[in-house]
Amino acid sequence: DQQVKQNSPSLSVQEGRISILNCDYTNSMFDYFLWYKKYPAEGPTFLISISSIKDKNEDGRFTVFLNKSAKHLSLHIVPSQPGDSAVYFCAASAQSGTASKLTFGTGTRLQVTL
Protein backbone atom coordinates (compact mmCIF):
# COMPACT_ATOMS: atom_id res chain seq x y z
CA ASP A 1 0.00 0.00 0.00
CA GLN A 2 1.77 3.11 -1.29
CA GLN A 3 0.75 5.91 1.08
CA VAL A 4 2.82 8.54 -0.74
CA LYS A 5 2.62 8.53 -4.51
CA GLN A 6 4.61 10.27 -7.15
CA ASN A 7 2.87 9.30 -10.34
CA SER A 8 5.33 10.84 -12.75
CA PRO A 9 8.54 8.81 -12.82
CA SER A 10 10.27 11.42 -14.94
CA LEU A 11 10.00 15.03 -16.07
CA SER A 12 11.97 17.02 -18.61
CA VAL A 13 12.05 20.82 -18.44
CA GLN A 14 13.96 23.44 -20.35
CA GLU A 15 16.44 25.59 -18.45
CA GLY A 16 14.84 28.77 -17.17
CA ARG A 17 11.33 27.33 -17.19
CA ILE A 18 9.29 26.20 -14.20
CA SER A 19 9.50 22.60 -12.96
CA ILE A 20 6.43 21.26 -11.16
CA LEU A 21 6.72 17.99 -9.31
CA ASN A 22 3.61 16.45 -7.85
CA CYS A 23 2.91 14.20 -4.91
CA ASP A 24 -0.29 12.65 -3.53
CA TYR A 25 -0.84 10.98 -0.20
CA THR A 26 -3.57 8.84 1.29
CA ASN A 27 -2.89 8.85 5.04
CA SER A 28 -4.85 11.61 6.80
CA MET A 29 -2.50 11.38 9.77
CA PHE A 30 0.38 12.88 7.80
CA ASP A 31 0.97 16.41 9.05
CA TYR A 32 4.43 17.29 7.83
CA PHE A 33 5.76 16.99 4.34
CA LEU A 34 9.25 17.19 2.94
CA TRP A 35 11.03 17.17 -0.39
CA TYR A 36 14.41 15.56 -0.82
CA LYS A 37 16.74 15.73 -3.78
CA LYS A 38 18.99 12.83 -4.64
CA TYR A 39 21.93 12.55 -6.99
CA PRO A 40 23.19 9.12 -8.14
CA ALA A 41 25.34 7.30 -5.57
CA GLU A 42 24.56 9.88 -2.90
CA GLY A 43 22.13 10.11 -0.03
CA PRO A 44 18.99 12.24 -0.21
CA THR A 45 19.46 15.90 0.63
CA PHE A 46 16.72 17.84 2.39
CA LEU A 47 15.29 20.57 0.20
CA ILE A 48 12.18 22.12 1.71
CA SER A 49 9.33 21.20 4.02
CA ILE A 50 5.83 22.29 4.93
CA SER A 51 3.61 21.77 7.94
CA SER A 52 -0.04 20.89 7.49
CA ILE A 53 -0.98 24.19 9.14
CA LYS A 54 0.34 26.02 6.08
CA ASP A 55 -0.51 25.87 2.42
CA LYS A 56 2.68 27.34 1.02
CA ASN A 57 6.34 27.56 1.91
CA GLU A 58 8.95 29.33 -0.17
CA ASP A 59 12.73 29.16 -0.10
CA GLY A 60 14.53 30.90 -2.92
CA ARG A 61 13.73 29.17 -6.19
CA PHE A 62 11.79 26.41 -4.42
CA THR A 63 8.16 26.63 -3.34
CA VAL A 64 6.05 23.84 -1.91
CA PHE A 65 2.26 24.01 -2.05
CA LEU A 66 -0.02 21.87 0.08
CA ASN A 67 -3.69 21.17 -0.65
CA LYS A 68 -4.93 19.24 2.36
CA SER A 69 -8.43 18.66 1.07
CA ALA A 70 -7.03 17.04 -2.06
CA LYS A 71 -4.17 15.36 -0.17
CA HIS A 72 -1.83 16.78 -2.75
CA LEU A 73 1.40 18.70 -2.65
CA SER A 74 3.66 20.06 -5.32
CA LEU A 75 7.18 21.41 -5.58
CA HIS A 76 7.81 24.32 -7.92
CA ILE A 77 11.31 25.17 -9.05
CA VAL A 78 11.68 28.43 -10.91
CA PRO A 79 13.78 29.12 -12.81
CA SER A 80 15.00 25.59 -13.39
CA GLN A 81 18.75 25.11 -13.73
CA PRO A 82 20.79 22.20 -15.13
CA GLY A 83 22.13 21.50 -11.63
CA ASP A 84 18.57 20.75 -10.54
CA SER A 85 18.67 17.54 -12.56
CA ALA A 86 18.23 14.80 -9.97
CA VAL A 87 15.63 12.48 -8.49
CA TYR A 88 13.16 14.26 -6.21
CA PHE A 89 11.45 12.38 -3.42
CA CYS A 90 8.36 13.51 -1.60
CA ALA A 91 8.16 12.33 2.02
CA ALA A 92 5.60 12.57 4.80
CA SER A 93 5.63 12.34 8.56
CA ALA A 94 2.74 11.59 10.92
CA GLN A 95 3.96 12.77 14.31
CA SER A 96 3.16 16.45 14.56
CA GLY A 97 6.43 17.79 13.29
CA THR A 98 8.76 15.98 15.64
CA ALA A 99 11.39 13.76 14.20
CA SER A 100 9.85 10.51 13.17
CA LYS A 101 9.98 7.96 10.43
CA LEU A 102 9.35 9.25 6.97
CA THR A 103 7.22 7.64 4.31
CA PHE A 104 8.71 8.26 0.88
CA GLY A 105 7.27 8.31 -2.60
CA THR A 106 9.01 6.47 -5.41
CA GLY A 107 10.62 9.60 -6.80
CA THR A 108 10.48 11.73 -9.94
CA ARG A 109 13.58 12.06 -12.09
CA LEU A 110 13.91 15.68 -13.25
CA GLN A 111 16.01 16.45 -16.29
CA VAL A 112 16.68 20.12 -16.96
CA THR A 113 17.81 20.60 -20.53
CA LEU A 114 19.78 23.47 -22.01
Next chain:
Amino acid sequence: NAGVMQNPRHLVRRRGQEARLRCSPMKGHSHVYWYRQLPEEGLKFMVYLQKENIIDESGMPKERFSAEFPKEGPSILRIQQVVRGDSAAYFCASSPGTAYLQAEAFFGQGTRLTVV
Protein backbone atom coordinates in the same frame (compact mmCIF):
# COMPACT_ATOMS: atom_id res chain seq x y z
CA ASN B 1 30.91 19.87 10.91
CA ALA B 2 30.78 16.32 9.64
CA GLY B 3 27.53 15.00 8.30
CA VAL B 4 26.11 11.52 8.73
CA MET B 5 28.90 9.05 8.08
CA GLN B 6 28.22 5.59 6.76
CA ASN B 7 30.73 2.86 6.12
CA PRO B 8 31.53 0.99 4.13
CA ARG B 9 30.25 2.74 1.00
CA HIS B 10 30.22 -0.54 -0.88
CA LEU B 11 29.96 -4.03 0.56
CA VAL B 12 30.00 -7.33 -1.30
CA ARG B 13 28.94 -10.46 0.50
CA ARG B 14 28.39 -14.05 -0.60
CA ARG B 15 25.07 -15.65 0.12
CA GLY B 16 24.95 -16.88 3.72
CA GLN B 17 27.50 -14.41 5.07
CA GLU B 18 26.81 -11.59 7.50
CA ALA B 19 26.70 -7.93 6.51
CA ARG B 20 27.42 -5.25 9.05
CA LEU B 21 26.66 -1.62 8.16
CA ARG B 22 27.78 1.29 10.32
CA CYS B 23 26.37 4.75 10.80
CA SER B 24 27.71 7.66 12.81
CA PRO B 25 25.06 10.38 13.20
CA MET B 26 25.71 14.07 12.96
CA LYS B 27 27.17 15.66 16.05
CA GLY B 28 24.42 16.45 18.52
CA HIS B 29 21.92 14.10 16.90
CA SER B 30 20.51 11.40 19.12
CA HIS B 31 18.01 9.86 16.72
CA VAL B 32 19.02 7.43 13.99
CA TYR B 33 16.92 5.93 11.22
CA TRP B 34 17.72 3.22 8.71
CA TYR B 35 16.11 3.09 5.29
CA ARG B 36 16.50 0.66 2.41
CA GLN B 37 16.20 1.50 -1.26
CA LEU B 38 15.69 -1.34 -3.68
CA PRO B 39 16.47 -0.71 -7.36
CA GLU B 40 13.95 1.60 -9.02
CA GLU B 41 12.05 2.12 -5.78
CA GLY B 42 11.76 4.79 -3.12
CA LEU B 43 13.29 4.60 0.32
CA LYS B 44 11.53 2.31 2.77
CA PHE B 45 11.72 2.90 6.49
CA MET B 46 13.28 0.06 8.45
CA VAL B 47 14.02 1.10 12.02
CA TYR B 48 14.23 4.13 14.32
CA LEU B 49 16.63 4.12 17.24
CA GLN B 50 17.74 6.36 20.03
CA LYS B 51 20.77 5.66 22.17
CA GLU B 52 20.42 2.11 23.55
CA ASN B 53 16.76 1.95 22.53
CA ILE B 54 14.81 0.72 19.53
CA ILE B 55 11.86 3.07 19.19
CA ASP B 56 10.17 1.71 16.08
CA GLU B 57 11.21 -1.37 14.13
CA SER B 58 8.01 -1.77 12.18
CA GLY B 59 9.88 -1.77 8.85
CA MET B 60 12.42 -4.41 9.75
CA PRO B 61 12.08 -7.89 8.24
CA LYS B 62 11.18 -10.33 10.98
CA GLU B 63 14.22 -12.53 10.51
CA ARG B 64 17.94 -12.03 9.93
CA PHE B 65 17.89 -8.24 10.41
CA SER B 66 18.81 -6.43 13.60
CA ALA B 67 19.89 -2.94 14.57
CA GLU B 68 21.49 -1.30 17.55
CA PHE B 69 22.64 2.14 18.64
CA PRO B 70 24.90 1.65 21.64
CA LYS B 71 25.75 4.26 24.21
CA GLU B 72 29.18 4.61 22.64
CA GLY B 73 29.96 4.18 18.99
CA PRO B 74 28.02 4.06 15.76
CA SER B 75 24.67 2.54 15.01
CA ILE B 76 24.95 -0.90 13.40
CA LEU B 77 22.55 -2.58 11.00
CA ARG B 78 23.28 -6.28 10.89
CA ILE B 79 22.01 -8.69 8.26
CA GLN B 80 22.67 -12.33 8.92
CA GLN B 81 22.78 -15.06 6.27
CA VAL B 82 22.36 -12.60 3.43
CA VAL B 83 20.38 -13.53 0.32
CA ARG B 84 20.40 -11.95 -3.15
CA GLY B 85 17.20 -10.07 -2.34
CA ASP B 86 19.06 -8.12 0.35
CA SER B 87 21.06 -6.35 -2.37
CA ALA B 88 20.10 -2.69 -2.05
CA ALA B 89 21.28 0.71 -0.93
CA TYR B 90 20.97 1.15 2.81
CA PHE B 91 20.73 4.72 4.05
CA CYS B 92 21.14 5.98 7.56
CA ALA B 93 19.68 9.29 8.67
CA SER B 94 19.90 11.26 11.89
CA SER B 95 18.01 14.10 13.49
CA PRO B 96 18.10 16.06 16.72
CA GLY B 97 14.63 14.76 17.32
CA THR B 98 13.52 17.28 19.85
CA ALA B 99 12.58 20.49 18.10
CA TYR B 100 9.09 21.09 16.85
CA LEU B 101 8.82 21.23 13.10
CA GLN B 102 12.26 19.77 12.66
CA ALA B 103 11.33 16.47 11.17
CA GLU B 104 14.07 16.86 8.60
CA ALA B 105 16.41 13.93 8.76
CA PHE B 106 19.91 14.28 7.39
CA PHE B 107 21.04 11.34 5.34
CA GLY B 108 24.38 9.66 4.88
CA GLN B 109 25.69 8.64 1.48
CA GLY B 110 24.51 5.09 1.90
CA THR B 111 26.02 1.63 1.83
CA ARG B 112 25.48 -0.33 -1.34
CA LEU B 113 25.22 -3.98 -0.48
CA THR B 114 25.68 -6.53 -3.23
CA VAL B 115 25.06 -10.18 -2.47
CA VAL B 116 26.70 -12.57 -4.91
